[in-house]
Amino acid sequence: xxxxxxxxxxxxxxxxxxxxxxxxxxxxxxxxxxxxxxxxxxxxxxxxxxxxxxxxxxxxxxxxxxxxxxxxxxxxxxxxxxxxxxxxxxxxxxxxxxxxxxxxxxxxxxxxxxxxxxxxxxxxxxxxxxxxxxxxxxxxxxxxxxxxxxxxxxxxxxxxxxxxxxxxxxxxxx
Amino acid sequence: xxxxxxxxxxxxxxxxxxxxxxxxxxxxxxxxxxxxxxxxxxxxxxxxxxxxxxxxxxxxxxxxxxxxxxxxxxxxxxxxxxxxxxxxxxxxxxxxxxxxxxxxxxxxxxxxxxxxxxxxxxxxxxxxxxxxxxxxxxxxxxxxxxxxxxxxxxxxxxxxxxxxxxxxxxxxxxxxxxxxxxxxxxxxxxxxxxxxxxxxxxxxxxxxxxxxxxxxxxxxxxxxxxxxxxxxxxxxxxxxxxxxxxxxxxxxxxxxxxxxxxxxxxxxxxxxx
Numbered sequence: 032x033x034x035x036x037x038x039x040x041x042x043x044x045x046x047x048x049x050x051x052x053x054x055x056x057x058x059x060x061x062x063x064x065x066x067x068x069x070x071x072x073x074x075x076x077x078x079x080x081x082x083x084x085x086x087x088x089x090x091x092x093x094x095x096x097x098x099x100x101x102x103x104x105x106x107x108x109x110x111x112x113x114x115x116x117x118x119x120x121x122x123x124x125x126x127x128x129x130x131x132x133x134x135x136x137x138x139x140x141x142x143x144x145x146x147x148x149x150x151x152x153x154x155x156x157x158x159x160x161x162x163x164x165x166x167x168x169x170x171x172x173x174x175x176x177x178x179x180x181x182x183x184x185x186x187x188x189x190x191x192x193x194x195x196x197x198x199x200x201x202x203x204x205x
Numbered sequence: 206x207x208x209x210x211x212x213x214x215x216x217x218x219x220x221x222x223x224x225x226x227x228x229x230x231x232x233x234x235x236x237x238x239x240x241x242x243x244x245x246x247x248x249x250x251x252x253x254x255x256x257x258x259x260x261x262x263x264x265x266x267x268x269x270x271x272x273x274x275x276x277x278x279x280x281x282x283x284x285x286x287x288x289x290x291x292x293x294x295x296x297x298x299x300x301x302x303x304x305x306x307x308x309x310x311x312x313x314x315x316x317x318x319x320x321x322x323x324x325x326x327x328x329x330x331x332x333x334x335x336x337x338x339x340x341x342x343x344x345x346x347x348x349x350x351x352x353x354x355x356x357x358x359x360x361x362x363x364x365x366x367x368x369x370x371x372x373x374x375x376x377x378x379x380x381x382x383x384x385x386x387x388x389x390x391x392x393x394x395x396x397x398x399x400x401x402x403x404x405x406x407x408x409x410x411x412x413x414x415x416x417x418x419x420x421x422x423x424x425x426x427x428x429x430x431x432x433x434x435x436x437x438x439x440x441x442x443x444x445x446x447x448x449x450x451x452x453x454x455x456x457x458x459x460x461x462x463x464x465x466x467x468x469x470x471x472x473x474x475x476x477x478x
Contacts, residue, residue: 038278045276050267063273070281076382078455079405135260153225154257155264175218182224182253189256 037077041070044087047156048094054136054151055098055144065101069094088162095148095166102144138188146181153178215239220246224253285380328419329426332444333437336414337430339391339400340448344410344433351387351402361388365399369415371443375401376413376463383411383459393417411449413463418444425460427453436460 048069052062072093073080080089139147145167152163164174215236222228223236240247274280343350353361358375366373368390375385383403391398398416405411420439428435434456437446447460 038282041278042272045272046268046270049270049272049276050264053267054264063276066276067281070276070278071285074278074281074285075380078451078458079382079407133259134263135256136263139260150257150260155261175221178221179217182221182256185256186249186252 037074040086041073041090044090045070047087048090051091051151051156052094052098054139054155055095055147056102057140065094065098068097072097085162087156088158088166091152091156091158091162092166099144134192135185135189138185138192141188142181142184146177146184149174149178150181150185220250224250224257328444329424329437329439330428332414332416332418332439332446333426333428333435335391335393335398335416335444336400336412336437336446336448337428337433337435339398339414340410340412340433340435341430343389343400343402344412344450350410352389354387355385358385358387365390365401368397369399370417371415373399373415378403378411378459378462381459381462382406386410391416409450411447411451411459414444414446414448416444417442420444425464429453438464 045066048066049062052065052069053059056062056065069090073090080086139150142150148167149163152158152166153160158166160174160178161171163169164171167174169177219228219232219236223233228236240250353364355361362373362375365388375388378384382405384405386402386404388399388401391400393416396417398414401413401415403411403413418439419442424438426435426437428437429452432450433448434451434453435446435448436456437444439445445463447456447463449456449459451459
């Protein structure tokens with residue numbers, strides 16, 4: 032039955048799911064919670080997956096949607112830095128420890144989720160541009176320009192981090 | 206900045222594909238030539254490539270880490286099955302409930318004829334036909350897919366139970382992504398049939414059909430009509446059918462889940478028969 036080969040198909044993909052989850056939440060236990068939720072959902076909808084669809088892309092879509100709904104909820108309760116933080120220096124913006132030029136992963140945290148996911152899915156997970164577009168719900172035509180913008184932003188964050196040395200890096204919002 | 210030395214124009218998209226190492230052959234060479242002539246852009250592209258490689262490097266240890274047991278598929282499946290059984294026993298995931306006097310080995314033996322493709326009892330075929338016809342009629346219905354909606358679930362089930370002459374509970378199919386929409390009453394010969402309709406997130410519909418039927422128990426009967434697949438069976442004077450736009454392998458676990466409800470309830474306490 033279909034359910035029995037689920038394990039054989041899913042298991043090789045778990046390391047990549049854990050890596051993506053960890054890059055998003057930056058906490059090992061929370062990342063595994065997210066992966067567990069993803070796998071449970073995938074198993075409960077196993078027969079609903081499209082036979083011709085890419086299993087990996089489907090799993091990344093589930094994981095990202097779970098992440099977004101969970102973290103949006105948290106964000107709404109107001110612990111996250113906002114646009115206002117950057118605009119108003121007097122409001123004690125969220126501060127980070129000094130950012131090493133080498134620490135691309137930490138720099139990624141300063142990007143909006145979509146740009147961050149795009150860099151991870153394309154640059155780390157090696158998903159095709161088409162799959163990345165589907166996972167992020169973007170038209171195929173905009174993926175490349177978003178990717179270019181994300182890399183540009185990452186560069187500028189890392190450059191700023193380098194210039195400011197051991198001082199602090201403010202959350203950058205354009 | 207861009208000289209007239211570049212024979213084929215190189216766009217930003219192509220530079221990004223270059224950063225990702227996804228160009229081949231002539232385009233790869235063209236980009237390399239272009240970058241050789243544009244050191245500023247070359248520097249930027251080199252930096253982006255470097256950052257990409259660094260990010261991968263930073264995450265490599267996470268990738269090669271052993272997967273913790275709680276994420277092993279077998280363990281997740283076992284936990285799911287455990288939840289299922291507990292729910293069944295508590296009759297929370299209540300199925301179509303009525304008195305059956307059968308043992309626990311019943312379910313296994315009942316599936317046997319399915320494998321051997323034994324000729325189904327004619328009564329089962331009639332139930333499957335009725336269910337498929339009702340499915341065809343109402344599954345395409347947009348304005349009034351159900352007679353009584355899920356907002357009045359208690360009333361719906363009470364009403365259908367009364368007309369059917371059997372206590373009816375709506376099977377919980379959320380584990381399969383299907384939610385109850387509501388139900389309706391249908392004619393079935395001289396008696397009545399109940400149709401419960403479900404849909405999933407993508408709008409696919411599934412029906413559970415119940416009516417009086419002759420016979421005590423039969424094997425699952427599978428029937429495919431166009432896109433619609435039906436599993437039907439008869440039990441203690443009632444016929445059941447589960448119909449959906451699905452293939453046999455997709456539908457079987459759902460039909461089994463509906464069916465297993467009896468087993469769960471049965472195992473939970475003594476039956477009267």
